[in-house]
Amino acid sequence: MSYALTEEQLLIGQSARDFAKECLDPIAAELDHSAVYPAEMVKKLAKYDLLSLFLAGEYGGAEAGFVAFVEALEALARSSAAVANIVLNHSIAAWAIEHWGSPEQKQKYLGDLATGEKLGALAFYENGPLPGVGSDALVAKKQEEGWVLNGVKAYVRNAGVAGVYVVLATTDPESQGKALTAFLVDAAATGLKVGEAKETMGLRGCPVAELSFENVILAESAVLGSLDAGTKLAAETLAVYSLGEAALTVGIGQAALEHAAAYSKTRVQFGRPISALHAIQTMLAETATDTHVARIALRDAAQLFEEGKPFAVEAAMVKQFLARFGSKMLLDTCQVEGGFGYSEFMPLPRLFRDIAGTTLLEAPAEFPDKTIAAALLA
Amino acid sequence: MPNLLVCYKWTLDEQDIKINPADLSLDSSRAKGKISDFDRMALEEAAQIVEKQGGAVDALSYGTPAVKQSLKDVLSRGPNKVYYIADASAEIADGAVTAKVLAAAARKLGGYDLILVGEGSSDAFNQQTGPRLAALLGLPCVSFVAKMTLEGNTLTATRKLADCTEQVTVTTPAVVQVLSEINKPRIPSMKQVLGASKKPSGEIKLADLGLSPQELAPKAVRKSVKGFVMSRKNVIYKESNAEANVQKLVASLAAEGLR
Numbered sequence: 001m002s003y004a005l006t007e008e009q010l011l012i013g014q015s016a017r018d019f020a021k022e023c024l025d026p027i028a029a030e031l032d033h034s035a036v037y038p039a040e041m042v043k044k045l046a047k048y049d050l051l052s053l054f055l056a057g058e059y060g061g062a063e064a065g066f067v068a069f070v071e072a073l074e075a076l077a078r079s080s081a082a083v084a085n086i087v088l089n090h091s092i093a094a095w096a097i098e099h100w101g102s103p104e105q106k107q108k109y110l111g112d113l114a115t116g117e118k119l120g121a122l123a124f125y126e127n128g129p130l131p132g133v134g135s136d137a138l139v140a141k142k143q144e145e146g147w148v149l150n151g152v153k154a155y156v157r158n159a160g161v162a163g164v165y166v167v168l169a170t171t172d173p174e175s176q177g178k179a180l181t182a183f184l185v186d187a188a189a190t191g192l193k194v195g196e197a198k199e200t201m202g203l204r205g206c207p208v209a210e211l212s213f214e215n216v217i218l219a220e221s222a223v224l225g226s227l228d229a230g231t232k233l234a235a236e237t238l239a240v241y242s243l244g245e246a247a248l249t250v251g252i253g254q255a256a257l258e259h260a261a262a263y264s265k266t267r268v269q270f271g272r273p274i275s276a277l278h279a280i281q282t283m284l285a286e287t288a289t290d291t292h293v294a295r296i297a298l299r300d301a302a303q304l305f306e307e308g309k310p311f312a313v314e315a316a317m318v319k320q321f322l323a324r325f326g327s328k329m330l331l332d333t334c335q336v337e338g339g340f341g342y343s344e345f346m347p348l349p350r351l352f353r354d355i356a357g358t359t360l361l362e363a364p365a366e367f368p369d370k371t372i373a374a375a376l377l378a
Numbered sequence: 379m380p381n382l383l384v385c386y387k388w389t390l391d392e393q394d395i396k397i398n399p400a401d402l403s404l405d406s407s408r409a410k411g412k413i414s415d416f417d418r419m420a421l422e423e424a425a426q427i428v429e430k431q432g433g434a435v436d437a438l439s440y441g442t443p444a445v446k447q448s449l450k451d452v453l454s455r456g457p458n459k460v461y462y463i464a465d466a467s468a469e470i471a472d473g474a475v476t477a478k479v480l481a482a483a484a485r486k487l488g489g490y491d492l493i494l495v496g497e498g499s500s501d502a503f504n505q506q507t508g509p510r511l512a513a514l515l516g517l518p519c520v521s522f523v524a525k526m527t528l529e530g531n532t533l534t535a536t537r538k539l540a541d542c543t544e545q546v547t548v549t550t551p552a553v554v555q556v557l558s559e560i561n562k563p564r565i566p567s568m569k570q571v572l573g574a575s576k577k578p579s580g581e582i583k584l585a586d587l588g589l590s591p592q593e594l595a596p597k598a599v600r601k602s603v604k605g606f607v608m609s610r611k612n613v614i615y616k617e618s619n620a621e622a623n624v625q626k627l628v629a630s631l632a633a634e635g636l637r
Contacts (some may be wrong), residue, residue, distance in 0.1 A: 007447070011451055011454065011571045015566050047567065048565065049569045050568060053568055062568045062569050063572070
């Protein structure tokens with residue numbers, strides 16, 4: 001396997017980086033403070049094809065592949081992980097539709113998702129311990145023609161701004177979360193309500209809220225993939241999602257590293273820049289190593305996925321590595337910058353809160369371990 | 379509709395070049411290539427002209443074999459086709475040699491209404507390519523252009539000089555050297571990046587340009603390149619009397635020639 005990027009992948013990363021420096025750097029701090037969804041920026045992202053990078057050309061996608069997608073995500077996250085998170089959630093919802101959707105579903109949604117006319121979102125989680133388990137679990141009840149959905153989905157990213165949701169619902173509340181089916185739900189569906197936006201610690205500006213379903217009637221054609229195949233669909237979708245999420249973590253780590261390295265050269269203590277101190281050099285060197293190793297491993301997993309090869313173990317390794325070292329990158333770089341770095345007028349606190357979001361939310365530490373061990377010990 | 383040619387240089391990204399503090403030598407071993415910053419404005423200006431009134435843009439570059447790395451990048455920025463002369467001689471070419479090679483290639487390609495170049499390359503910044511190219515091709519040269527419009531075969535340009543601006547009109551064909559302020563180069567969209575691989579590129583062999591070894595021999599020879607590092611004197615005035623500190627500082631600055 002090769003880790004070398006093609007010329008196109010390099011140029012896409014570079015163009016996305018140029019876009020991020022020009023468009024995202026000026027708004028990143030304010031976006032973090034206000035947490036107001038950056039609607040105009042999302043239009044710009046669409047104009048630069050950053051909402052349709054890997055979608056097929058027949059739907060208006062750029063067909064750049066998944067490796068190029070993670071390169072672009074890292075480039076965006078170096079400036080604003082919140083904006084990159086909007087792109088990630090949208091793109092993976094679009095991927096799920098492209099991967100599992102019927103020809104009619106693809107025709108109906110992917111064109112609008114590629115142009116940014118509609119955003120996509122994943123609505124997998126619930127307030128109970130598992131989807132389909134709990135008092136407010138989303139239940140899909142079969143009607144003579146179609147389905148009726150009742151219940152609540154929790155922690156939905158892009159909630160309220162998405163035009164279509166990929167929703168996981170149980171068709172049998174007694175199955176303890178086993179009978180799950182994915183549905184495509186239009187934001188305009190009668191009975192679908194978006195809850196109050198959640199104040200989040202990081203990734204602020206990417207809206208998060210609950211979705212409540214009150215007798216939401218769906219046609220039979222709203223089922224995504226097969227009936228009761230939602231568990232597999234969600235697991236595969238989240239494995240793909242984890243690659244994008246890792247790209248965000250690497251991007252945040254790289255931004256922190258660059259800022260701390262530059263700061264260490266200008267901050268003078270004891271008559272010399274602190275960059276001359278061995279302890280500072282060690283922390284910067286370890287952060288550089290962690291971001292580099294994670295990036296290489298991520299490219300490898302993304303390449304496997306792009307080629308249609310098994311990638312879940314490699315994706316889990318990336319997730320496990322970043323669960324361990326992601327927050328360390330920020331601890332170390334913050335320590336390099338000392339009291340100044342800890343201050344909110346500097347970017348590291350935002351990056352620290354953002355990296356908590358990309359390493360903790362979708363990646364409980366035991367999850368990747370299980371995937372890797374299962375493959376190792378089978 | 380106008381037929382445009384943009385000449386550009388593939389340079390090293392100066393941000394990636396490190397200065398060795400021991401001997402001030404430059405380490406460019408990890409430096410990535412880029413289209414010279416000012417040439418991006420020339421590419422953008424050509425792209426805008428063609429968007430407004432139709433026509434076609436070609437790009438042309440003379441560089442070391444590394445120039446091949448620039449082809450998709452430059453094609454993503456508007457040109458319909460790129461021509462390149464990839465030859466190791468470019469490593470030591472001075473402004474005169476570069477202009478001779480580009481002029482010979484432009485003459486061979488032929489038929490351009492306007493040839494656009496940036497005000498200088500972002501590495502050497504000799505600012506010679508535009509004027510020399512025009513002289514070699516026998517064309518008028520409009521330098522330091524901050525604004526321009528092309529109507530038919532009349533180019534109207536605003537030249538920005540040291541203490542004034544000058545409006546000029548020129549009948550094409552002509553060579554235009556654009557300033558960095560003329561526009562803000564666009565960032566190529568992802569589809570433009572990917573579309574670049576579908577556009578044609580053509581190699582022109584240096585040997586086919588009819589230039590003699592004497593013409594290709596640079597007269598300006600670079601002997602060395604060294605980094606410039608500003609050294610600090612680290613003088614601290616520690617008198618308890620602030621006024622005395624200020625007086626010492628002022629005296630010190632005056633001694634340095636600052637009045």
